[in-house]
Amino acid sequence: MDFSQVIQLEQYTKAAQFNPEKNCLFTTGTHCLVSQGVRKRITLPINDTAQLVANITANMRDLPDDTIAFAALPFCKTEQAQVIIPEKVSRWDKAAFNAWFDAELAPVHGQKNHLSAITDIQSQAQFEQAVVQAKQLFDSEQLDKIVLSKQTQLDFEQPINHHLVLRNLLQQSQSGYHFSFPTLDGATLMGVSPELLLKKQAEALTTNPLAGSIPRDPCPKEEAHRRSVLFASKKDRYEHAVVIEDIQQVLSPFCSKLKIPAQPELLSTATMWHLSTVISGALQHPETHSLMIANQLHPTPALCGKPTSVAYPKIAELEQHSRGLFSGIIGWFDKQGNGEWVVVIRCAQLYKHTATLFAGAGIVAASDPRSEWLETEAKLNTMLNALEIKQTYYAMRNKLHEAN
Numbered sequence: 001m002d003f004s005q006v007i008q009l010e011q012y013t014k015a016a017q018f019n020p021e022k023n024c025l026f027t028t029g030t031h032c033l034v035s036q037g038v039r040k041r042i043t044l045p046i047n048d049t050a051q052l053v054a055n056i057t058a059n060m061r062d063l064p065d066d067t068i069a070f071a072a073l074p075f076c077k078t079e080q081a082q083v084i085i086p087e088k089v090s091r092w093d094k095a096a097f098n099a100w101f102d103a104e105l106a107p108v109h110g111q112k113n114h115l116s117a118i119t120d121i122q123s124q125a126q127f128e129q130a131v132v133q134a135k136q137l138f139d140s141e142q143l144d145k146i147v148l149s150k151q152t153q154l155d156f157e158q159p160i161n162h163h164l165v166l167r168n169l170l171q172q173s174q175s176g177y178h179f180s181f182p183t184l185d186g187a188t189l190m191g192v193s194p195e196l197l198l199k200k201q202a203e204a205l206t207t208n209p210l211a212g213s214i215p216r217d218p219c220p221k222e223e224a225h226r227r228s229v230l231f232a233s234k235k236d237r238y239e240h241a242v243v244i245e246d247i248q249q250v251l252s253p254f255c256s257k258l259k260i261p262a263q264p265e266l267l268s269t270a271t272m273w274h275l276s277t278v279i280s281g282a283l284q285h286p287e288t289h290s291l292m293i294a295n296q297l298h299p300t301p302a303l304c305g306k307p308t309s310v311a312y313p314k315i316a317e318l319e320q321h322s323r324g325l326f327s328g329i330i331g332w333f334d335k336q337g338n339g340e341w342v343v344v345i346r347c348a349q350l351y352k353h354t355a356t357l358f359a360g361a362g363i364v365a366a367s368d369p370r371s372e373w374l375e376t377e378a379k380l381n382t383m384l385n386a387l388e389i390k391q392t393y394y395a396m397r398n399k400l401h402e403a404n
């Protein structure tokens with residue numbers, strides 16, 4: 001599917017309205033893909049990439065040529081990918097979808113989300129302690145970088161209003177890749193990722209890794225200061241360089257051309273600044289499936305560490321919980337293997353009265369444990385804003401802090 005071609009705007013009928021608890025959504029650039037119905041739902045192991053692609057190809061073989069599927073792959077290679085092949089996928093202009101969704105939402109505007117409790121799966125002290133422990137690993141020179149994350153569970157008085165959260169995500173983050181995916185456990189994985197792992201269209205490849213971050217600030221003067229601090233930060237430039245080096249190693253064997261800018265740029269989301277590099281390439285074999293490459297890039301050192309084989313088991317040890325789909329990858333692909341994959345960050349798993357939020361930060365030898373914790377707090381703001389609970393969240397946090 002080539003999104004550079006003119007897209008026909010399809011109007012939904014009342015009977016086929018988009019429901020975040022049932023349908024998949026993925027936005028990219030100025031377009032939005034939304035699913036209707038489920039033709040097939042499958043789970044597939046991801047530890048063997050060639051087998052994964054063979055399984056996917058076999059499952060799509062007898063389907064019409066214009067079939068599009070959505071999938072979410074977990075962080076951990078011993079877990080399974082969830083694939084949804086819908087009955088139908090509509091392609092919308094993103095602004096038109098946004099306006100339509102907002103208008104459709106009018107009757108449920110009143111149903112706000114009221115936060116009742118916060119449960120940290122790792123406390124601030126535990127997270128900072130894990131950073132200290134990780135820094136000791138750098139001393140023994142086993143590791144260049146490791147990404148540590150936390151999960152926070154938020155409980156609400158009523159079941160979460162999924163429509164409202166998605167509407168807010170679409171409106172608050174104009175750029176980025178919005179996604180909504182109904183997972184097998186009955187939850188909805190919803191968020192807006194700023195990070196493109198891979199876009200593949202015929203022979204053309206693009207990836208846009210982010211690593212090295214600083215929270216945004218409402219004051220323009222402070223904002224300008226933060227941008228220059230981030231751009232000049234040796235610690236963040238190193239964190240970023242480790243990712244670029246790894247991606248270059250994975251992509252080179254696939255590509256006849258690979259263009260990697262000599263230095264990163266700054267990219268902003270609604271809440272953060274990041275160091276960003278847009279890498280483009282041409283494939284030697286244009287028929288290579290996007291997942292063949294994406295599953296080998298995943299997890300990059302932006303979400304895991306370097307070397308991957310050392311960072312991977314250390315993450316399990318230091319975080320002491322499973323990431324599940326968080327920091328995995330999510331995207332769409334067509335029968336020809338074209339597709340787009342983004343990393344599962346700035347998101348939440350919504351289930352009945354509960355939202356589980358995820359945030360991580362890249363740790364290198366020069367990391368300061370408190371700053372890394374604050375970075376993860378700032379990264380939660382995307383979802384706190386979308387849930388419309390930021391003020392209550394911080395008020396409750398302060399109370400918890402005082403009580404301890």
Ligand SMILES: C=C(O[C@@H]1C=C(C(=O)O)C=C[C@H]1O)C(=O)O
Pocket residue numbers: 147149195210211212213274302303327345346358359360361362363379
């Ligand atoms: C892990 C997250 O973000 C990742 C880590 C980053 C960093 O360490 O600077 C930046 C972007 C992402 O690659 C997250 O948002 O939860």
